[in-house]
Amino acid sequence: MHSTIRLQPSGPAMAHLPCAAHHRELPLGETAELEACSRGITWVRQALTDWGLLDRGQDALLIAAELLSNAAKHAGGIRRLTLTHHDGLLQITVTDPSPDPPRLRAHRPESVGGHGIFLVDRLAQHWGTRPHGRGKTVWATLSLPP
Numbered sequence: 654m655h656s657t658i659r660l661q662p663s664g665p666a667m668a669h670l671p672c673a674a675h676h677r678e679l680p681l682g683e684t685a686e687l688e689a690c691s692r693g694i695t696w697v698r699q700a701l702t703d704w705g706l707l708d709r710g711q712d713a714l715l716i717a718a719e720l721l722s723n724a725a726k727h728a729g730g731i732r733r734l735t736l737t738h739h740d741g742l743l744q745i746t747v748t749d750p751s752p753d754p755p756r757l758r759a760h761r762p763e764s765v766g767g768h769g770i771f772l773v774d775r776l777a778q779h780w781g782t783r784p785h786g787r788g789k790t791v792w793a794t795l796s797l798p799p
Contacts, residue, residue: 675704675737675738675739676735676736676737676738677696677700677735677736678733678734678735679692679693679696679733679734679735680732680733681693681730681731681732681733681734682730682731682732686725687722687725689721689725689730689731690718690721690722690725690731693717693718693721693731693734693747694714694717694718694721696734697710697713697714697717697734697736697745698714700736701713701714704738706738706743706797709797709798710743710797712776712795713743713745713795713797715772715776716745716772716773716776716777716793716795717734717745717747719769719770719772719773720745720746720747720769720773720791720793721734721747722769723747723755723769723770723791724747724748724749724791727751727755728749728750728751728753728788728789729749729750729751729788730749730750731747731748731749732748732749732750732785732788733746733747733748734746734747734748735747735748738797741796741797741799742778742794742795742796742797743794743795743796743797744792744793744794745792745793745794745795746790746791746792746793747790747791747792748785748788748789748790748791749788749789749791750787750788751788751789752784752787752788752789753789754782754789754791755769755770755782755791756770757770757771757774758770758771773793776793776795777793777794777795778794778795778796779793779794780792780793780794
């Protein structure tokens with residue numbers, strides 16, 4: 654589709670240092686509990702509301718939910734969730750303790766589960782992974798319609 658896996662986020666909008674009003678981080682320790690996913694989704698919803706983007710950010714909520722869920726279920730937990738909004742782009746990042754990158758597999762619509770990275774791939778403009786200490790950060794960038 655339209656997304657690619659890259660080692661570093663790219664594009665001019667994410668190259669600038671974000672201002673405090675458009676950048677938020679939620680440290681989550683290294684919890685694998687699904688409660689952390691729920692907390693992260695609530696946090697994303699609040700950030701989008703604060704920025705006046707909730708009505709345009711439903712895909713962002715789904716992407717955040719999938720990245721958080723993948724980290725909790727498959728990567729040993731969630732260390733941090735970050736949102737950066739700049740020039741009509743929203744970047745969501747989730748850091749976890751596993752160095753293994755997520756893999757986009759052939760999509761099987763009839764299967765129960767296994768749709769996370771497929772959905773991220775379909776909804777994000779770009780997504781990818783980069784090393785973070787002994788783990789990794791998975792990021793997804795999407796444009797928010799005006």
